[in-house]
Amino acid sequence: GFGDFGIRSNFGAMSVLPILERRVVKLNKLTSLLPKPIEALPRVDHLCAHLKVCAKSSYLRTGESIHAHLIIRNQSSRAEHAWQITSLINLYMKCGKTVRAHKLFDSMPERSVVSWCSLMKGYQDSGFDFEVLKLFKSMVFSGESQPNEFVATIVFKSCSNSGRIEEGKQCHGCFLKHGLMSHEYVRNTLLYMYASCSGTREAIKILDDLPCCDLLAFNSALSGYLEHGALEEGLDVLRRMAEEDLVWDEFTCMSSLKLCSSLRDLELARQVHSRMVRLGFDCHDDRVYNGTKTLNIVLNTSIMDAYFQNKSYEEALNLFAKMETKEVPPNEFTFAVLLNSTAELSLLRQGDLLHGLVVKSGFRNHVMVGNALVNMYAKSGSIEDAWKAFSGMAFRDIVTWNTMICGFSHHGLGMEALEAFEEMMSAGEFPNRITFIGVLQACSHMGFVEQGHYYFNHLMKQFGVEPDLQHYTCVVGLLSKAGLFEDAEYFMRTAPIGWDVVAWRALLNACYVRRNYSLGKKVAEYAIEMHPNDSGIYILLSNIHAKSKEWDGVARVRSLMKERRVKKEPGVSWIGIRNKTHVFLSEDNQHAEIVLIYEKVKEVLAKIRPLGYAPDVAGAYHDVDEEQRENNLSYHSEKLAVAYGLMKTPDKSPLYVTKNVRICDDCHSAIKLISRLSDRLIVVRDSNRFHHFQDGHCSCCDYW
Numbered sequence: 263g264f265g266d267f268g269i270r271s272n273f274g275a276m277s278v279l280p281i282l283e284r285r286v287v288k289l290n291k292l293t294s295l296l297p298k299p300i301e302a303l304p305r306v307d308h309l310c311a312h313l314k315v316c317a318k319s320s321y322l323r324t325g326e327s328i329h330a331h332l333i334i335r336n337q338s339s340r341a342e343h344a345w346q347i348t349s350l351i352n353l354y355m356k357c358g359k360t361v362r363a364h365k366l367f368d369s370m371p372e373r374s375v376v377s378w379c380s381l382m383k384g385y386q387d388s389g390f391d392f393e394v395l396k397l398f399k400s401m402v403f404s405g406e407s408q409p410n411e412f413v414a415t416i417v418f419k420s421c422s423n424s425g426r427i428e429e430g431k432q433c434h435g436c437f438l439k440h441g442l443m444s445h446e447y448v449r450n451t452l453l454y455m456y457a458s459c460s461g462t463r464e465a466i467k468i469l470d471d472l473p474c475c476d477l478l479a480f481n482s483a484l485s486g487y488l489e490h491g492a493l494e495e496g497l498d499v500l501r502r503m504a505e506e507d508l509v510w511d512e513f514t515c516m517s518s519l520k521l522c523s524s525l526r527d528l529e530l531a532r533q534v535h536s537r538m539v540r541l542g543f544d545c546h547d548d549r550v551y552n553g554t555k556t557l558n559i560v561l562n563t564s565i566m567d568a569y570f571q572n573k574s575y576e577e578a579l580n581l582f583a584k585m586e587t588k589e590v591p592p593n594e595f596t597f598a599v600l601l602n603s604t605a606e607l608s609l610l611r612q613g614d615l616l617h618g619l620v621v622k623s624g625f626r627n628h629v630m631v632g633n634a635l636v637n638m639y640a641k642s643g644s645i646e647d648a649w650k651a652f653s654g655m656a657f658r659d660i661v662t663w664n665t666m667i668c669g670f671s672h673h674g675l676g677m678e679a680l681e682a683f684e685e686m687m688s689a690g691e692f693p694n695r696i697t698f699i700g701v702l703q704a705c706s707h708m709g710f711v712e713q714g715h716y717y718f719n720h721l722m723k724q725f726g727v728e729p730d731l732q733h734y735t736c737v738v739g740l741l742s743k744a745g746l747f748e749d750a751e752y753f754m755r756t757a758p759i760g761w762d763v764v765a766w767r768a769l770l771n772a773c774y775v776r777r778n779y780s781l782g783k784k785v786a787e788y789a790i791e792m793h794p795n796d797s798g799i800y801i802l803l804s805n806i807h808a809k810s811k812e813w814d815g816v817a818r819v820r821s822l823m824k825e826r827r828v829k830k831e832p833g834v835s836w837i838g839i840r841n842k843t844h845v846f847l848s849e850d851n852q853h854a855e856i857v858l859i860y861e862k863v864k865e866v867l868a869k870i871r872p873l874g875y876a877p878d879v880a881g882a883y884h885d886v887d888e889e890q891r892e893n894n895l896s897y898h899s900e901k902l903a904v905a906y907g908l909m910k911t912p913d914k915s916p917l918y919v920t921k922n923v924r925i926c927d928d929c930h931s932a933i934k935l936i937s938r939l940s941d942r943l944i945v946v947r948d949s950n951r952f953h954h955f956q957d958g959h960c961s962c963c964d965y966w
Contacts, residue, residue, distance in 0.1 A: 313349040317356040325353040344370065348377045355384025358624070375407040382416045389627030391420035392657050395429055402436070409437065411445040418451040424629065425659050427459035450482040457486025463495060469502070477508045484517045488524070496521050510541055516564035523568040563596045575603040579612070594628040601634035605641035608920040608947055611838045613638040633661045640669030643918040643945040643952060663691055668700035673952040674961045676707035695727050702736035706743050714740045735765040742772030743965065747781055763793040770802045775965055782806045797828050835899035835921045839910045846902040849894070862905040863896055870935040878928035895928045900946060904933060908940060916943040923949050924966070934958050
């Protein structure tokens with residue numbers, strides 16, 4: 263709760279004086295050469311104006327020189343110098359020198375509400391929202407100043423940014439007592455906080471209680487609900503806006519279109535579009551973006567987010583390229599969408615470039631951006647960089663912890679995931695449904711059946727998390743991976759839930775890997791009856807028949823797929839080389855260097871044969887000769903991508919490959935030996951998990 267915040271400052275003993283003393287010496291030398299006395303130097307009000315310019319433009323060195331001049335004139339240490347010191351605090355905060363700014367603040371004999379506000383705003387702009395709330399508590403307890411409407415706005419925004427709804431409610435009560443809720447922008451920030459943090463109808467209740475609602479109030483509530491994903495509440499706000507017949511602005515239009523996109527409601531989108539046309543927005547031929555005369559960050563980010571929601575990740579990144587050409591500066595929301603789009607495409611190199619832009623733009627300390635960085639590195643194959651990004655975050659929320667825990671689990675690092683979970687609990691963060699998905703997957707990777715049962719049956723209840731289909735599916739994976747097929751069957755029969763195709767695939771895959779082919783056939787037949795259009799089940803059943811050398815069974819599965827028009831998803835792999843993504847299909851002949859790539863594949867496969875490689879022709883088509891079967895296996899898409907990486911990257915540098923479907927047994931065996939031959943780390947992300955191949959071994963321990 264808010265009352266639990268600590269007041270103690272954790273700032274170090276770094277002193278500003280050595281830097282400023284050097285500035286003083288330099289300035290003394292300069293002023294000694296001037297013919298006029300020192301009193302003729304610029305007035306204090308002029309210097310403060312210059313400090314404001316320095317802060318806005320991040321001219322730190324010039325600002326430090328002015329600070330030195332104020333020290334010479336002894337005009338930065340007494341109570342009557344609050345204006346100058348506050349200007350310096352603003353300068354140092356804007357230039358990223360938070361420790362220096364806070365030391366100046368602590369040294370003030372008397373602090374006005376403007377001084378408090380300046381330091382709070384600086385921390386907020388740097389992404390340190392928890393520090394803002396600690397400062398507000400210190401301000402209230404000190405009794406030095408009464409909060410004003412600017413403080414209230416900053417505090418509510420920090421509660422929103424950090425998702426601290428309980429503290430926000432306490433602050434709401436405090437500001438009510440001080441009579442600050444009559445200010446329009448305080449109300450709007452409060453509405454956004456309730457909508458974005460809780461997703462409940464609290465914001466709508468506040469709207470109902472207001473004597474009159476302007477457009478900004480509705481925009482705040484709608485934006486907050488969209489941020490939280492509370493789509494039905496957002497739709498309710500949109501209906502109320504239509505009933506009030508308010509004149510929409512550009513922000514309303516973009517939020518409304520984003521709501522339509524999230525709801526997948528084409529008819530609603532047409533109604534919104536029609537209203538935009540009536541209001542005079544230039545959006546002919548449904549090309550709202552291209553028809554907009556004034557491009558701004560809200561518009562661009564809204565459209566990128568719409569692309570992201572519709573899984574059009576490349577379009578989101580392409581729009582960012584257009585943004586740069588039109589000189590539209592990105593904000594923290596923009597970077598979050600871009601990094602998450604990059605994560606879904608596993609584009610590590612592009613993610614690195616975005617990381618550099620984030621740092622350069624000053625958004626590294628925003629929790630939302632930090633979360634997106636952890637997600638990007640984890641999903642792009644570099645779990646080490648994900649951990650570095652996580653460790654470098656000054657503040658973490660539940661999303662931060664969940665991203666790291668699930669990232670470890672996806673990489674098969676079950677012990678690290680469980681350790682992160684324990685650390686999260688020690689930090690006082692409460693787990694939610696996503697946390698337990700990551701934790702149960704970690705137990706599955708480690709074979710911790712009893713521990714997994716404890717989390718599922720006891721700890722989830724303790725924290726009030728109702729298990730859903732994903733949690734039940736994790737338990738199926740936990741039991742079947744451990745070879746406890748009878749327990750898995752019983753669990754699936756008695757669980758109070760309707761199973762989807764993912765759960766059946768998990769059980770069927772375990773039967774395939776554990777070579778329990780008789781059960782696998784029964785499971786597959788039932789699953790095909792329940793989900794006749796899922797190609798993955800047919801493929802697994804065909805593989806089971808092939809491993810058992812039941813070629814009639816393979817033929818029946820193929821015939822059934824053809825009869826039902828179920829098509830196998832073609833295997834596609836891609837690898838990033840020097841800012842360019844190279845895509846490969848099995849037996850590809852489209853790549854410009856395909857002849858050289860094929861030669862490289864032949865060379866590498868020949869070199870790993872003495873290391874124990876034997877093509878896994880048992881699962882290949884039986885109706886062609888063995889040489890042709892070997893040839894078919896040789897040019898699978900992941901082998902082509904790895905071979906191209908070996909050709910185009912420095913010796914011993916890691917390779918990161920992504921495949922859209924499960925990596926086949928033969929490629930898995932081959933890449934293990936290629937990692938040993940080339941002395942490289944080769945990371946392959948397939949549809950099931952990440953595989954870290956190194957020194958002839960894989961992190962999955964041959965279970966995937």
